[in-house]
Amino acid sequence: MxxxxxxxxxxxxxxxxxxxxxIASATRCWRRWAMMHDVPNAKNFVLPHGVPARDIVQMLRPDLDPDAGLRIIEDMEIEDVGxxxxxxxxxxxxxxxxxxxxxxxxxxxxxxxxxxxxxxxxxxxxxxxxxxxxxxxxxxxxxxxxxxxxxxxxxxxxxxxxxxxxxxxxxxxxxxxxxxxxxxxxxxxxxxxxxxxxxxxxxxxxxxxxxxxxxxxxxxxxxxxxxx
Missing domain, CATH: 3.40.50.1000 (HAD superfamily/HAD-like)
Incomplete structure (x- = not known):
């Protein structure tokens, strides 16, 4: 070759x-986050790969404090690493x-x-x-x-x-x-x-x-x- x-x-x-x-961990966590924050169709949310988490928070819930939203999803992902x-x-x-x-x-x-x-x-x-x-x-x-x-x-x-x-x-x-x-x-x-x-x-x-x-x-x- x-x-x-x-x-x-x-x-x-x-x-x-x-x-x-x-990707499995990230998908689970973001769908949980989306359900917690009443994002439409949260159970089927498809993670935009490679995009910073803070930007995703702002995309999904622009009305939320992005730093607080980021902290929540980080906590979830750090705990879900199995x-x-x-x-x-x-x-x-x-x-x-x-x-x-x-x-x-x-x-x-x-x-x-x-x-x-x-x-x-x-x-x-x-x-x-x-x-x-x-x-x-x-x-x-x-x-x-x-x-x-x-x-x-x-x-x-x-x-x-x-x-x-x-x-x-x-x-x-x-x-x-x-x-x-x-x-x-x-x-x-x-x-x-x-x-x-x-x-x-x-x-x-x-x-x-x-x-x-x-x-x-x-x-x-x-x-x-x-x-x-």
Whole structure:
């Protein structure tokens, strides 16, 4: 199978859908939250993936104090972590990468991030950007620009790993190359990404003195390169 090999200085990882899967927990909690707050059709609420929780609170109940609403849903999600899963290839990759070569850039708060990472047993990142550290969340470019800046690299030197359309747009808008993984979003909706892969398990990374050599097995193209 053909492959593409590229160089990068660092990875910027989204959390949910890229490193872990907490979609079952998040869906349960948001539907409970929606029922508590009399949101229409709450039992069938479909979570907009990758959108900061505070923005979802404001979308569902613009009349509520968004900080109070955020605290309630965070409490629910931190308590409901029993079925959180580490996605394929993640532990091996994070263990291999030097701490100064990766960061987590997530739409959840630091409090929720800590709860999910602890439940998953993943290493705590030296560098992270959370929803409570930025003025504008994804799809705005600010989170990924902050992530690159935190690591000390130009955005174009970084590869963003994402699974949601808003995250892909955020990474591209920041000037990064984006590797989209097929954990939560149909392939056709991710076609703006630089590459598309089944998961991080297929991505091979070699750590070199000046950075990273990243190899992605290739499959068919769809406007950009698709990897499987």
């Amino acid at each position: 053909a492959a593409v090999t590229t160089e990068a200085k660092a990875f910027l990882f989204d959390l949910d859908g890229v490193l872990i899967s907490s 079925d959180i899963q580490v996605l394929p290839g993640v532990m091996e990759l994070l263990t291999k990468l030097p701490q100064e070569r990766w960061a987590i850039v997530t739409s959840c708060t630091e409090r929720l991030l800590k709860g999910r990472l602890s439940a998953a047993g993943l290493p705590w990142p030296k560098n992270l950007v959370t929803a409570d550290m930025v003025t504008k969340g994804k799809p705005d470019p600010e989170p990924y620009r902050r992530g690159a800046e935190m690591l000390g690299f130009a955005p174009e030197e970084c590869i963003v790993a994402e699974d949601a359309v808003v995250g892909v747009n955020s990474g591209l808008g920041a000037g990064c190359r984006v590797l989209a993984v097929l954990s939560s979003t149909p392939r056709a909706e991710l076609k703006a990404a630089t590459w598309i892969a089944r998961s991080l398990a297929v991505v091979k990374v070699e750590v070199e003195a000046e950075g990273l050599q990243v190899t992605i097995p290739l499959a068919r193209k769809i406007k950009g390169v698709v990897a499987e």
